[in-house]
Amino acid sequence: MLRGQSCATIRAMQKTKKTQANSASVTADTTKPRRARTTSKPISTDTAKPRPTVMRPAAPKPRSVKTPAKGFSAKDEAAKPRRIGTKMSRLLASNVAPVKPAIKPVAQAPRHEGSSAALTHWLLYCRPGFEQDCTQEAVGQARSQRPVLAEQPGIIPDSGYAIVAINEQTLSYRELIFARQLIRLHHIIEELPERDRLTPVLAAINELTGTFSEIWLEVPDTNDGKTLSAFTRRFGPLLETALRAQGRLLPVEVEAGRSDAAEAKKLPRLHIFFPDKSSALIGTSDPYNSASSLMGIVRQSMPAEAPSRSTLKLAEAIEVFLDKSEQTRLLRSGMTAVDLGAAPGGWSWQMVRRGIRVTAVDNGPMKGVLEKHPLVEHLKQDGFKFQPKKAVDWLLCDMVDKPAKVAELIGDWFVNGWCRHSIFNLKLPMKQRVTALDAALNGIRSRLDIEGISYKLIAKQLYHDREEITVFLSKTKNR
Numbered sequence: 001m002l003r004g005q006s007c008a009t010i011r012a013m014q015k016t017k018k019t020q021a022n023s024a025s026v027t028a029d030t031t032k033p034r035r036a037r038t039t040s041k042p043i044s045t046d047t048a049k050p051r052p053t054v055m056r057p058a059a060p061k062p063r064s065v066k067t068p069a070k071g072f073s074a075k076d077e078a079a080k081p082r083r084i085g086t087k088m089s090r091l092l093a094s095n096v097a098p099v100k101p102a103i104k105p106v107a108q109a110p111r112h113e114g115s116s117a118a119l120t121h122w123l124l125y126c127r128p129g130f131e132q133d134c135t136q137e138a139v140g141q142a143r144s145q146r147p148v149l150a151e152q153p154g155i156i157p158d159s160g161y162a163i164v165a166i167n168e169q170t171l172s173y174r175e176l177i178f179a180r181q182l183i184r185l186h187h188i189i190e191e192l193p194e195r196d197r198l199t200p201v202l203a204a205i206n207e208l209t210g211t212f213s214e215i216w217l218e219v220p221d222t223n224d225g226k227t228l229s230a231f232t233r234r235f236g237p238l239l240e241t242a243l244r245a246q247g248r249l250l251p252v253e254v255e256a257g258r259s260d261a262a263e264a265k266k267l268p269r270l271h272i273f274f275p276d277k278s279s280a281l282i283g284t285s286d287p288y289n290s291a292s293s294l295m296g297i298v299r300q301s302m303p304a305e306a307p308s309r310s311t312l313k314l315a316e317a318i319e320v321f322l323d324k325s326e327q328t329r330l331l332r333s334g335m336t337a338v339d340l341g342a343a344p345g346g347w348s349w350q351m352v353r354r355g356i357r358v359t360a361v362d363n364g365p366m367k368g369v370l371e372k373h374p375l376v377e378h379l380k381q382d383g384f385k386f387q388p389k390k391a392v393d394w395l396l397c398d399m400v401d402k403p404a405k406v407a408e409l410i411g412d413w414f415v416n417g418w419c420r421h422s423i424f425n426l427k428l429p430m431k432q433r434v435t436a437l438d439a440a441l442n443g444i445r446s447r448l449d450i451e452g453i454s455y456k457l458i459a460k461q462l463y464h465d466r467e468e469i470t471v472f473l474s475k476t477k478n479r
Ligand SMILES: C[S@@+](CC[C@H](N)C(=O)[O-])C[C@H]1O[C@@H](n2cnc3c(N)ncnc32)[C@H](O)[C@@H]1O
Pocket: 307, 308, 310, 311, 340, 341, 342, 343, 344, 345, 346, 347, 348, 361, 362, 363, 364, 381, 382, 383, 384, 398, 399, 400
């Protein structure tokens, strides 16, 4: 039987993180165990003791969240994300029954009409440094669906992930800008023994029901996370073999594209996320409501001919926002594009390589192959004042300016019918990022709504985005 023990999960994870951060040895050797632990041993499949703690994530001890006496008036306060740093353990582990749900705080709180008071824990991956935005957005989305019995999100600054506990309701991955991945969290395992990580991980998986389409072993997108990759490469095959032997993973033949492959793809994916070597978070994702790439990252390699690394942003945006058939249909040779803030030409290059003619607007110089490209007309003009003589298929915009100003410009282009599709960047302000983005994107939405223009809008902070997000906006058929 799996044993729970109180409150130590994330604290332990964080202690490890601190130790790693303070240690000069955390640079290259990913396989060496830490000195504080026992001797260096490879990962083995033997079932050694001591038994680690497998924990069902429970709701936090609401230390700074007042339990509302009546009704549900404290929900907004409770839902506000905070940087609680090393106190994250409170968030997850107050009631550590082995595998049974532990929902103590909500059970104590007054129930909102129709609420079962059960909480769902979500594990979200994000760009390190954006944990606060990621959780604020997720809780905001949950709140927009119905009143939220949310707990303070668990945030470890710069960790590349966050955990939110909200009502038993589903978040929509597509609507989240900062979340790279959306995973329903089922178990937290702490103090994984160095000599046998497999047994406890398998034990936790055995508490879940059903079959999984695939298993992904993941780590945070941080320097510490990178040092774990060698470990996951060795551990992954061991775990996969064990799960296949138990019939918990799809048989290989189905994966290889036999007749029932489409059905099989609908099964949940299993995620084992290692914040560090001694803890694991076990969750599942819905293939229709999550990113379809490992760690939620769509990597791109730098094309030698492209004039700037910015080209990777647009390449990733095309992969993330358009499925294969949309890429073929919407990015055809002979189409036209305007690229505002085009220099030195990384985005324009993505267009011309597909045979699309580009008007590149920028006072700066186009470089490399784009300097004198037959498909490129370079205009040294102000992108905010430029107006096309004829409507184009695509508007690209990578000018660095306030999100509100860029959003207004994009709205103008769509309302005036100057383009059909657009990919543009919104640079993030230092503070109130979620609020500023909401205002900018809602500004565009309401203008298009007023004009009766049907559209599809998806916004994401992509892997190649830094202090910015990328937006895809496309006119769909008229109402
Ligand atoms: C981030 S860079 C664009 C990089 C480009 N997308 C690429 O792939 O190479 C931003 C560009 O916007 C241009 N820019 C900024 N404000 C502008 C404006 N008002 N009109 C035209 N270009 C502008 C800058 O000159 C700069 O070249």
